[in-house]
Amino acid sequence: MASRHTLNGFVLALGALLAVGCDWPGKPDPGTRQRAAEELTSFVPLYRQHCVGCHGADGQQGPAPPLNDPLFLAIVPDAELERVIRRGRRGTPMPAFGIEAGGELSDAQVTALAQGLKSHWKSDEKLDEPLPSYLPADGDDSTRQPGDRERGATLFAVACAGCHGENGRGGEGSDANNAIHEPAFLALISNQALRRIIITGRSDLGMPSFAGKDGRPDDFSTLTSPQIDDLVALLAHWRDEQGQLANPHTSNVP
Amino acid sequence: MNHLLRELGNWIDVRVGYSETLLPMLRHPIPRAADGPMGWWYVFGSASLTFLLIQILTGIGLSLVYVPAANEAYESLVYLDYEHPFGWFLRALHYYAGSGMVVMLLAHMTQVFLHGAYKYPRELTWMVGVVLLLCTLGMFFSGQILRWDPDAYWGLAVAGSMAGRVPVIGPWVVHALLGSEIIGAAALSRFFALHVFVIPGALLTFLVLHLWLVLRCGISAPPAADRPVDPATYEAEYHEELRQGVPFLGDAMLRDLFFSAAAVIVVVAIAAVVGPKGPTGPPDPTLGGANPRPEWPFLWLFALLALSPPAAETFIMLVFPVVVIGILFLVPVVSNRGHRAPSRRPVAVLAVIVIYTTLGALTYLGVTAPWSPEMRAWTSAAIPTDVVERSSPLELQGSLVFQYKNCRNCHALEGVGGRRGPDLTTVGTRLTRDQLIDQVSNGTPGGGNMPAYGKQMSPAEMTVLADFLVSLRPSGQPPAKVWSSSPTTRP
Amino acid sequence: MDHEIIQPPTEQPHPPRRVFFRWLTSAAGAVAAALVSVPFVGYLFQQRKQSVHWVALGKVAEFPFGETRTVAFDNPLRQPWDGVTAHTGVFVRREGPGEGAVDRFLVFAVNCAHLGCPVSWFPQSGLFMCPCHGGVYYANGQRASGPPPRGLFHCEWRVVDGNLEVQAPHYPTLHDTLDQTT
Structure with a gap:
């Protein structure tokens, strides 16, 4: 009888081994096949x-x-x-x-x-401000004016100069290298990209959004869509002053 | 029953005569010392043989399912991996037992070399052994081709390009290799024939010759420092030694059997845990992201080719292997007498150390392949956040240009990115702005490793890139000054 | 059982008939071997005669000036059983309109001139890069840096009825390029 038990045990062990064999770690997982696709x-x-x-x-x-x-x-x-x-x-x-x-x-x-x-x-939270449009005004919106760089310059002094310095030439102290009135900087950024950065700021790097008050004077009020157009017009003007840095790959600024 | 079997054995023996031929061979005496602890040095050859048997067994098994046709091979491999019972295991075992065979062959050769066992009268045994090594490496390469994936396809491309460098008859050699104008079905069939008929046929033939030579010349005794080989007296001395020898068939075989069994268990375990290698994807040459790598026994050659100057390359591809094989072949011709003990052959020991260190270092380089650009680094390796946080708007633009112009594919930042060129994490402390612009514009002088970007960049791009590169310094470190790194530009 | 050792017969001058027979046997053997090997060697190594195939890559207008596109097609040099390995890619670059508004194209094989690995096109930097040993080429196919001994392989192309066509490329190597000029 003992030998019968041994035999049964052996068969059971072998069966278990084979069953485990199906789960050997080396066996390719059919799941990876679909996942790859x-x-x-x-x-x-x-x-x-x-x-x-x-x-x-x-x-x-x-x-x-x-x-x-x-x-x-x-x-x-x-x-x-x-x-x-x-x-x-x-x-x-x-x-x-x-x-x-x-x-x-x-x-x-x-x-x-x-x-x-x-x-x-994308956040589920409601953003309560009236949000400026991502793209500048379309042609059919007759109430919107193209940006004005004179107004833009006035706005810049209030909304931007605190960090980027007077005329965007760089601030003071730790802001000394924040200059954006730089031909090479402006040559590599489009008007739409400027608009986007003015709207969203760079929360990850400490630049306030169109509505942010951090580092801005007390008389700063949330920028409106036309005001953003004005700022972009100013920066575009700075860029146009430096035509010679236009570059073959990135010259077609929309 | 026993009686019947013995009768049958006798009946066959009378006709075949194995008791007169085969049995004495198996019972041939081996030197007594080889049955002692020194006997553990002798196990590698039989382990190679064991792995060869496994390769034959698994190879026949795989051939029952594998379809050696270019349009079906990949699908049949996928079927083996995922659906055929134990198909994945046979594939894995075939790969790892093949790898084990190469390892055992190298160990066997090294032992024979270190113990001077290739000296008189076993020179031919060594030479046939070299042929067996070549056959085995041929099996490895042709086997990789049968794993019909991008590595196989581009492995053929590399082999074809190397063959194409042969002067005058290059195109003819390429066609003989590929069997067609393009890499495809004909090449697969050729390598299938090589892997399944031609090389195994040669391997088994030379193996029989090798074993015959082992039997005929006898197994060498472990080397003794005071007993150099003198062809004039060796036979008599060896004969004398065998008088106290022990028969191979019997306990002397136990060591070989034990080691082989252990090696097989290890290889089976690896196969079961690691699983089959590839196929990585269908062998479609128009799919992007190909990054072909040779199998591990050839990584050292891959590294050697990558590191050699272009002028020496064709030589290394075409002449160097012939020279290496020639040297291996001629080892017993150069020294077939004299001392066998490693203690009396410092040059031989040194040679082994140098060869394995070199092969090891080259293989390591082959694995890491620092000369290969990382084709996706420019979009997949982030600019380190500490660099972004301290950057000015201009420097941010510069880091964008750095990525956009694919600099990252060859240059790492903080260790991430390609390693073909230097890591640029602190380049601002090494090169001045002018030197950086010169380096980027003109590349490595004479068309070396770095392409000239002068025509690929606008002035604005160059300006911000230089700003960014100059800013790459640990905080507090001043930028490089002209006189510190380039005396020639001193005013 | 013991085999009797057959002693060779004592040396005698061979009769002329035997000498002739030996000679005849060698000759017949040589002829038989040649009869078998000539066709067999030809079977193994002779190249099949291939006619020139042209592959349409698309309308000329589909290729913008000064830009490089990857075009994949099924190589007509294929066998029906070649599967996906017959897929072939080429880089097509349309050069700016030349004198007399003649279309000018550059069509490159994807294979690096170093060891045949597939190069990738990076439009941003205007460079081709090879993943194997880091060979780099300019947009016009010239070698920029790294180990390649020459530029990318140029394919023969022509324009027929406003369609760009390329001569079906074989696998290019250093001494067997895809065009006559380079």
Whole structure:
């Protein structure tokens, strides 16, 4: 009888071993097969491979404007977000990622990135200010005037000079290197990118938004959309003073 | 029953005669010392043989499912990995037992070399052994091609490009290798034939010759410092030694059997835990992101090619392997007499140390491949946040240009990014603004490692990039001054 | 059982008939070997005659001036059983309109001139980079830096009825390039 038990035990052990064998760590997981295909159009790996370099690991604290910014995500139109990813933004170092524009992302991947930005980082909180529009006025809006650089200069003294210095030539003390009235700086940033930065600020680097009061004088009031146009007009004028730095890759400032 | 079996054995023996031929061979005496603790040095050859048997077994198994056609091979590998019962395990075992075979062959060769066992009268045994090593490496390379993924495709491309450098007949050699104008089905079939018929046939033939030579010349005794080899007297001395020898068949085999069993267990465990290698994806040459790497036995050659000056490259590809094989081949011709003990052959010991250190260092470099740009670094490696936080608007633009112009693919910041060029985390302390602009514009003089960016950048881009690079300094460190790093530009 | 050792017959001058037979046997053997090996060696190494194939890459207008595009196609040099390995990529760059408004294209094989690895195009820096050993080329295909001994391989191209066509490329190597000039 003892030998029968031993035999049974042996068979059981062998069966168990085979059953365990199906879960050996080396056995390829069928799940990875599907995941590999899904990863091609899922936001996180796409963002990690194609965006982190300039926009920062968490969508913040990169040299390029932060994407993980609820204010930005609240005002940017979906179509514009997709268009910029696909076609790039001329006049800035934002390259075109769409395959038809010489990049390597398919339509589905561009869409996944654009939608992923909003679904990952868009805040549910209501932003109570009346928000300026992301894009400047369209032609059919007859009430809107194009920006005026004279008004812009006045505004700059109030809203910007505290950090960027008089005429944007750099502030005092720790703000000494905050100059933006620099031909090379302006040559590599488009009017739309300027507008966006004026609206959203750079919360990750301490620059206040269009409504932020930090570091601004007491008589500062929230910037309106036309006022932002004026500021952009001023900066664009500064840029135009320096035509010789225009560059072949980024010259077509829209 | 026993009686019947013995009858059957006798019946066969009368006709085949194994008791007169085979049995004495297996019972051949080996030197007594080789049955002692020194016997553990002798186990590597038989372990290689054991792995070869596993390779034959798993290879036949895989051939039952694998389809050696360019349009189906990848799918059949995926089927093996995910669906066929134990298909993944056979693939893994075939890979790791093959790797084990290379390791054991190298250990075996090293032991034979260090113990001077290749000296008279075993010179030919060594030479045939070198052929077996070449066959095994040929199996490794052709086997990698059968794993019909991008590494296989680009491995063929590299092999074709190397062959294409042969003067005059280069194009003909490429065509003989690929079997077609393009890399595809014909090449796969050629390497399948090599892997399954040609090389195994050669390997088994030379293996029989090798074993015959081992039997005929006898197993060498462990080296003794006071007994150099003299071809005139060696035979008599060896014969005398064998008088006190022990038969191989029996306890003397135990060590080999034990070691082989242990090696197999280790390899099976690795296969079960690590699993099969690849295939990494379909072998579509138009898919992006290809980053071909050779199999580990060839990483050292990959590294050597990457590090050699361009002028020496064709030589290293085409002549150097022939020279190395020639040297290995001629080892027993150069020294077939004299001392065998490592203690009396410091040059031999030194040679082994130098060769393995070199191979090890080159293989390590081959794994890390610091000469390869990281093709995605410019969009996937973030600018370090401490750099971003301290940057001025101009420097921020400069860091964008740095990424945008793909500098990051070759230059790391704080260790992240390509390593083909120097890490630029503190470049501002080493080079002045003018030197940086000169370096970026003109690249490495004479078309070295860095391309000239002069025509690829606008003045604004160059300005902000220089601002950014100059700012790359630990806080408190002053920027580089002209006189400190470039005496030639001193006024 | 013991085998008898057959002693060779004592040396005698061979009769002429035997000498002739030995000679005949060698000759017949040589002829037989040649008859087998010539076709076999030809089977292994001779190149099949291929006619020149042209592949349409698209309308000329689809390629913007001064930009580089990757175009993938199925290589007509393929066999039906080549599978995805017959997919072939080329880089197409349309140069600015030349004199007399003649279209000028640069069509490059993706293979690095160093060891055949696939180079990638980076429009931002205007460079091709190779992932293997870091060979770099300028937009016009010239070698910029790294180990390649020459520039990228140029494919033959032509424009037929407003369509850009490229001559189906074989695998290019140093001594077997894709055009006659380089």
